[in-house]
Amino acid sequence: MKRIFSGVQPSGDLHLGNYLGAIRRFVDLQADNDCIYCVVDLHAITVWQDPAELRQRTREVTAGYLAAGIDPKKSIIFNQSQVAAHAELAWVFNCVTRLGWLNRMTQFKDKAGKNREKASSGLYVYPNLMAADILVYKGTHVPVGEDQKQHLELTRDIAQKFNNDFGVEYFPIVEPLIQGAAPRVMSLRDGTKKMSSSDPSDAARINMTDDADAVAKKVRRATSDAELLPDPSVIGPDGQFTAEFRQSRPEAANLLTIFAALSGQTLADTVGAFEGKGFADFKKEMTDVAVAALGPMGAEMKRMVEDPSHVDSVLRDGAERARALADPILAEVYDIVGFLRP
Template identity: 60%
Template sequence: MSEFKPLVFSGVQPTGNLHLGNYLGAIRKFVALQESHDCIYCVVDLHSITAQLVHDDLPGQTRSITAAFLAAGIDPTKHIVFNQSRVRQHAELAWVFNCVARIGWMNRMTQFKDKAGKDRENASLGLLAYPSLMAADILVYRATHVPVGDDQKQHLELTRDIAAKFNNDFSAKIGDLGLGVEMEVGEETVNGFFPLTEPLIEGPATRVMSLRDGSKKMSKSDPSDLSRINLTDDADAISKKIKKAKTDPEPLPSELAGLKARPEAENLVGIYAALSDKTREAVIAEFGGQQFSAFKPALADLAVDRLAPIAAEMRRISADTTYVDGVLRDGAERAEVIAEATMKGVREIIGLLND
C-alpha cells in the first residue's frame, strides 16, 4: 500500500459539447469520488491545442466544461476546480517528462496513431507528447488515483512508467535528499518521489458508444448530432435521440450473453444500467424478451430524468461568467501551491537551481 496521501486527479478537454459518454465515463465519477477522496479536477486547455491549435472560442469552451462540473455536483470549495494553463508547473514538469519518456513509448500510443492517421509526419509534436503532458498533469500533484475510461488506460500505464523511471534514475538522490516515500511495488518496497498512480475504471458504462453506430465511441466530433446526447440537450432532444437510436429487429435477450454481437443493444442496456445505478444483468432481468419499442421509451424517460436537470443548471451557471471565472481563478491559486511544492522537489532532485 502506498504511503502517499490518497488524492484523485482528472481532467476534461474543452473541445466541443460534453456528451453522455463524458458524463457517465468521467464527470459522474468525479462527483462520487469527492465524497471519499480529496479531488483535483482540471479543464485541460493545453491539451486542446495539441491536435487543433486554432479554436473559435477556447475561453467559452473552458467555461462550459467548468459549468458542467459544477452543474453535475462538484463542490469547488471542498475540492479544486481550475484550468490547466493557469498553473505553469504543468508545462514545466511535462518538459522534464519529455526527457524521461522514450520515443518508442510514445510511438506505441494507440491514440496518437488514431488521431494522426496516415499523415503522421504532419502531426504536431504536441500531439505526440500528449501523454507526457498528461503524466505531468497527474504527477505534479502526486495523485494516487485517476478515474479513466478504457481508452485512456494506456496513457495512465505510461504515466506509471514515467514515474517508475524517474524514481529509478534518481533513486540515490531522492534518498539522500529525504524526498522519497516508501511504496510497495510487487513484493518489493521501494523509495520514490512519484507514486505509481492507479486507475479507477468501474461501472456498467465505462465506454459509451455512438447512438448511430454501436461499434464507434460516442464522440463530440461525430458529424451527426443524433449520435450523441449532449449535456446541453433539453428533454425533447434527449427523448428524440434515444428513440431514434439504431437498434436491430430482435427483442432484448433474456440473458446477458445474448448481447454479444449486438453492439447497439449492448450499448443501450449499458446506458440504462449506468443511469439507473443497476447492473446490466438487472436490466436484462427487467426488460429481457421485450421489443425496443418498449425499452426505448423507458430509457428515454430515465435519461430525461437524470440529465435534463443537469442541462438546465449548466445553462444557468454558464450565464454567470464572473462566477465561473472566480471558481477557476481560486482553484488555480490553490492548485499552484501543491504543484510548486512538487516542482521544487523535482528541481532539487535533478539539479536545477531553485529561486
C-alpha cells in the same frame, strides 16, 4: 487518503458517453478522496483549436463538472493553463523520457494517422505532459479507461526513472483506479460506433447541454431493431453483455446499457424487467429515465454557460489552490535536478 487526478479535454461538446464514462465517476470519488479535476486545455492544443471556441468549451466542461455534482469546495476544479507548473514539469519529463517509450504509444499513431509527419511535436510528447499533470501534485491514483492505460503505465515508468536517475524516492508510483467497467456508450444512430462529439449527426448523441425536450426526442428516435427485447441469457458471467449479443444486436445492447446506467440498475435487472417486450414500451420508460437524469443537468449547464461569471470564479479559485500544491513540488524537483535558483 488517495490523491486523485483526472481531466477532460475541452476539444468537443460533452456528451452522454463523457458523463457516464468519466464525469459521473468523478462525482462519486470526491466523497472519500482528495480530488483534483482539471480541464486540460494544454492537451487540447496538440491539434489546432479556434481560440474563441477553446475558451467556450473550457467553460462548458467546467459547467459540466459542476452541473453533474462535483463540489468545488470539496474538489479542486481548474483549467490546466492557469497552473504553469504543469508545463514546467513536463519539460523535465521530456528530458527523462526515452524516445523508445514514446514510439510505443499507440494513441499517437491513431491520432496522427497517415499524416504523422505533419503532426505537432506536442501530440508526440502528450504523454509526458499527462505524467506531469498527475505527478506535479504527487497524485497517487488515476481513474482510467482502456484508452489511457498505456499512458498511465508510462507515467509510472517516468516516476521510477526520475527517482532512479537522481537517487531519490520522490515521486509516487501511481496506481490505476478501477471502479468496475464503465458503460460502453455507443451512437444512437449506429450501435457499432462510439458516441462522439465529432459525429456529423447531432441525433447520434445526447449532449450534456441538451434540455429535457431534446433528450426525449433523441431517445424516441434512437435506432433500435424489430426483435423483442432479450432474456437474461445474453448477460455473461462478468455481468456485461456477451460479445455475441453486442455483435448481433448492437442497438439493443446500447439502449439497454444506457438505461441501466442512468437508472442505477444492473444490466441483469434491466434485461429481466423488459424481457419479451417491444422497443415501443421500452423507449417510453427510457425517455422518462433519461429526462429525469439528464434534463436538469442540461438546464443547469446552459444557465452557467450563458452567464459564466460563476464558472470563471470557480476556475480562478481552483487554480489558486492547485498552484499552492504544485509550486512547492516543482521547486523541490528543480532542487533535485540541480537548477540554480534565487
